[in-house]
Amino acid sequence: MLENFTAELNKEDLNILKDRLQKAQSILIFTHQNPDTDAIGSTMALARHLSHEGKEYKIFLPKPLIERFFYLKEQAVIINEKELERETPDLIVGLDCSNLDWSGAEEIFKQKKAAGIFFINIDHHPNSSYADINIVDKGRPSTSLILYNIFKVWGTTIDDKMATQILAGVVADTNGFINGATNTEAYLAAGELMERGARYNYIMKKFEKNDHSSWFRLWSRLLSRLTRNDKIKLAYSVVLPEDVEDGEAAVLDGATNFLSNLSEMRMAMILKEDKDGEIRVSMRSIDGQINVAEIANWFGGGGHVKSAGFAIRGRLEREGNYWQIV
Numbered sequence: 001m002l003e004n005f006t007a008e009l010n011k012e013d014l015n016i017l018k019d020r021l022q023k024a025q026s027i028l029i030f031t032h033q034n035p036d037t038d039a040i041g042s043t044m045a046l047a048r049h050l051s052h053e054g055k056e057y058k059i060f061l062p063k064p065l066i067e068r069f070f071y072l073k074e075q076a077v078i079i080n081e082k083e084l085e086r087e088t089p090d091l092i093v094g095l096d097c098s099n100l101d102w103s104g105a106e107e108i109f110k111q112k113k114a115a116g117i118f119f120i121n122i123d124h125h126p127n128s129s130y131a132d133i134n135i136v137d138k139g140r141p142s143t144s145l146i147l148y149n150i151f152k153v154w155g156t157t158i159d160d161k162m163a164t165q166i167l168a169g170v171v172a173d174t175n176g177f178i179n180g181a182t183n184t185e186a187y188l189a190a191g192e193l194m195e196r197g198a199r200y201n202y203i204m205k206k207f208e209k210n211d212h213s214s215w216f217r218l219w220s221r222l223l224s225r226l227t228r229n230d231k232i233k234l235a236y237s238v239v240l241p242e243d244v245e246d247g248e249a250a251v252l253d254g255a256t257n258f259l260s261n262l263s264e265m266r267m268a269m270i271l272k273e274d275k276d277g278e279i280r281v282s283m284r285s286i287d288g289q290i291n292v293a294e295i296a297n298w299f300g301g302g303g304h305v306k307s308a309g310f311a312i313r314g315r316l317e318r319e320g321n322y323w324q325i326v
């Protein structure tokens with residue numbers, strides 16, 4: 001059914017990827033920092049494939065996996081930055097990560113590149129092509145779907161758990177099949193993955209995040225702080241450290257998606273201050289004219305034309321009707 005989608009992938013790159021995965025004695029997988037569902041879903045789907053193949057691999061995550069993603073995880077060795085420094089894998093695969101400074105361990109990865117370790121990059125963001133082989137397609141709804149198409153070309157076994165990992169990435173990156181990334185491929189692949197046993201209802205339940213009792217308190221604060229700059233048509237609000245119990249990226253993305261419903265504005269932005277003195281900024285282009293990926297890249301972040309983010313050090317302070325970073 002989806003041959004037309006797999007046709008867009010460069011077969012030569014896929015052969016090199018297959019060959020490298022087969023020959024590697026040790027593989028390291030990484031994704032972007034503050035990983036979202038597509039980052040974890042695609043990472044775990046590749047991990048599951050490697051387990052089926054009897055390959056040895058480790059996964060780098062700058063922070064421990066949060067509870068919301070437990071249903072996607074594999075029994076893999078997960079290493080932190082300190083442990084990453086000591087690793088000397090034959091092959092490093094990055095998933096859903098647009099450039100190395102978004103990995104959470106830029107310097108270490110650059111050292112490994114300089115040491116001659118082979119890098120492969122699989123992603124659907126505007127991407128810096130940091131690797132030796134770059135399997136990047138900006139038109140794809142999710143990185144997990146690129147991986148799915150690679151697996152189909154290879155004839156890889158896709159069991160129900162792997163189908164769930166892949167579909168979770170699609171559901172999250174299409175915001176439940178409603179945002180601009182939603183296309184025919186997303187729907188067709190979702191149907192195929194459900195036939196393969198993906199737990200669609202469970203993914204949707206996890207995705208809706210209605211189980212947070214702190215959710216309403218957060219939303220009421222967010223809306224009370226909603227600020228509009230009518231001159232540049234920017235709507236923004238802020239999340240302070242005391243508003244959220246855990247540092248879930250979902251809070252940020254959900255809120256920015258909500259603000260992007262303000263159709264008379266050109267751009268929506270949420271600034272979220274973390275307890276460790278970092279401010280994470282999530283942006284959406286409402287009119288599609290402002291390229292928020294360019295703004296994010298300028299601040300060392302990443303993302304898409306219509307949806308992007310970055311992080312800076314600082315604190316948020318109210319100044320009259322406005323908020324400023326101090």
Ligand SMILES: [Mn+2]
Binds near residue numbers: 038039096124142173
């Ligand atoms: Mn993604």
